Amino acid sequence: MESALFSFISQEIGFLHLTPGHVLMWVIASSLIYLAIKKKFEPYLLLPIGFGIIVVNLPLVNLMEGDGILGIIYNIGIGKDLLPLLIFMGVGAMTDFGPLLANPITFIIGAAAQVGIPIIMLVALALGFDLKEAVSIGIIGCADGPIIIYSASKLAPKLLGVIGLAGYSYMALVPLIQPPVMKLLTTSKERRIIMRQKRKVSQTEKILFPLVTTVVIILMVPTSAPIVIMLMVGNLFREANVVDRLHNVAEGALLNLCTIFLGICVGATMNAAVFLRTETLLIFFLGLVNFALCSAFGIVMVKLLNLFRKDKINPLIGSAGVSAVPMAARTSHIVGQQEDSSNWLLMHAMGPNVAGVVASSVIAGIFLSLLL
Amino acid sequence: MVEWDTAIKVFFISIIGTFFSMGTLTLIIKLLGIIFAYYGDEKNGDQE
Numbered sequence: 224m225e226s227a228l229f230s231f232i233s234q235e236i237g238f239l240h241l242t243p244g245h246v247l248m249w250v251i252a253s254s255l256i257y258l259a260i261k262k263k264f265e266p267y268l269l270l271p272i273g274f275g276i277i278v279v280n281l282p283l284v285n286l287m288e289g290d291g292i293l294g295i296i297y298n299i300g301i302g303k304d305l306l307p308l309l310i311f312m313g314v315g316a317m318t319d320f321g322p323l324l325a326n327p328i329t330f331i332i333g334a335a336a337q338v339g340i341p342i343i344m345l346v347a348l349a350l351g352f353d354l355k356e357a358v359s360i361g362i363i364g365c366a367d368g369p370i371i372i373y374s375a376s377k378l379a380p381k382l383l384g385v386i387g388l389a390g391y392s393y394m395a396l397v398p399l400i401q402p403p404v405m406k407l408l409t410t411s412k413e414r415r416i417i418m419r420q421k422r423k424v425s426q427t428e429k430i431l432f433p434l435v436t437t438v439v440i441i442l443m444v445p446t447s448a449p450i451v452i453m454l455m456v457g458n459l460f461r462e463a464n465v466v467d468r469l470h471n472v473a474e475g476a477l478l479n480l481c482t483i484f485l486g487i488c489v490g491a492t493m494n495a496a497v498f499l500r501t502e503t504l505l506i507f508f509l510g511l512v513n514f515a516l517c518s519a520f521g522i523v524m525v526k527l528l529n530l531f532r533k534d535k536i537n538p539l540i541g542s543a544g545v546s547a548v549p550m551a552a553r554t555s556h557i558v559g560q561q562e563d564s565s566n567w568l569l570m571h572a573m574g575p576n577v578a579g580v581v582a583s584s585v586i587a588g589i590f591l592s593l594l595l
Numbered sequence: 596m597v598e599w600d601t602a603i604k605v606f607f608i609s610i611i612g613t614f615f616s617m618g619t620l621t622l623i624i625k626l627l628g629i630i631f632a633y634y635g636d637e638k639n640g641d642q643e
Contacts, residue, residue: 327624334617341606354598358605428631435623443616582617589612593605 240282244495251498252276252490255388264395267479268368268486272388275490287491297488301376301383306485307369308453313478314369315457316470318548318580320432322573325421328528329540333578335524336544337586339364339516343509350505355379358590360506363390364513365583366397367546372485373450374587378594384492385503389510397550398557400511401518401542405558408522409538414562416537418571429462440585446595447588454584518542518551521575540572544579552576 233239255273259266279287286293300306323329340361347357355378362374363386371390375383393400405414433455441448460470521544525536539559543551552572559568 324624324628327621327628330617330621330624331614334613337613338610341609345602345606348599348602354602354605357602422628422632425631428627431627432624435627436620439620439623440616443619444612578617581620582613585616586609586613589609590605593601593608 235283237282237284242282242495244499245280245282248276248280248493248495248498252280258395265391267482268391269395271483271486272391272490275487276493277490278487279491279494287494293488293491296484297491300481300484301372301488302380304373304376304449306481306488307373307376308449309477309481310369310485311373311450311453312457312473313481314548314580315433315454315459316461316474316478318454318458318461318577319573320458320577321424321429322421322570323575323577324424324428324432326571326574328536329544329574330578330581331528332521332524332541332544332575333580333582334544334585336517336521336541336575336579337365337582338520339513340586342516343513346512347509350509352502355594356382358594359386360509361513362386362583362587362590363393363506363510364517365546365579365586366390366394366514366517366551367580367583368394370450370546370583370587372489374590377591381497382502382506384489385498385506386510387489388493389507392507393510393514394547394550397545397547398554400514401551401554402558404515404518405522405539405542405555408519408526411562413526413538414559415566416535417563417566418537418540418568419534421571426462426464430459433458433462436581440581440588444585444588444592446592447584450584450587451581454580514545517545521545521579537566537568537571540568540575543572543576544582546576546579546583548576548580549573551579 252273255269258264259269259273285291287297288294343364344357344361347360348354352360359375359379359382362371368391372383372387375386379386437451437455440451457473460466460473521541522538525538525541529535537559539555543555545551552569555572556569559566
């Protein structure tokens, strides 16, 4: 009787199986939840991620294995790519591509802001990650949550949690990371450039854009099809102005539902044994450098374009070429206002910002076509 | 074994491919803009 009782206590009581690793993960999760609630850093993601980390680090609870509830959601939602793609539909439904259509050259700025990705890929490879992991780490720099998750789930599922957390953390920290890079690469005179008002964009153009982009991008990079289709169908719902119910569901209920499950599942991939390694720190460090590098390439591209243009572009909008919509565009605007309070850069910066969303889909598609 | 050959190939193709795709889109959207400037439907135009 006594031995049965001892056996029960030693095998079934969670407290006896707690490790310092579990407790450390709770501390990390609590920090994320604190940042989400008190500092409002990406609360829609950090809150469910934090909760997911806590529950997966409770001993004797195998929520991610076999028929565990999170395991089922993970296998269908992330293993089969459903959640990031549905979220991308919501992103499309929320995004106004008007500023990009009014100033198409900003497509090139969006492309330039992706150059840091393959550079960091080479650095990660040199540091000992394999090629697929290195690409997934590189993609953190595109600052596009669904793309980061989508690529990591296909290329480096073991690192999904760390890469996802690094990506979303840096997206929340855009207002802290980008301004020093912007100020380092621009002069005060450049920051004061006032851009002229762009042309009117008709509704017909806005409706044609998702159709044309879908065809052109998929013809060139067929592997980007799932991402581009979801992004553009969401945007078509928005611009068509005749399917309000679909538009509202895509940018509202569906997006929120997927965000809940994605957040919890990403958090739940971070058990102590996987997360507490030196490579986690390395991934966070590479992600930070990558983010700064991608922002820098956007700025440098604007400066290059300005060499050939009469109508100068304010280089501050270059850093918005990383996706992080609309945080990166807002940061460009704020830094511009610090230099000249009459300079309104927000709508100009939205051009490269949404171009970054399209460009990150393209580069992710290219990586997947080359490596899968 | 570090896959440098593949990595270098991936490096260049990803950069060239991204610029090529986005460059093509730039030209197409620019062309659409020019067409709409001539035949545009200003009645529905949005102020940017």
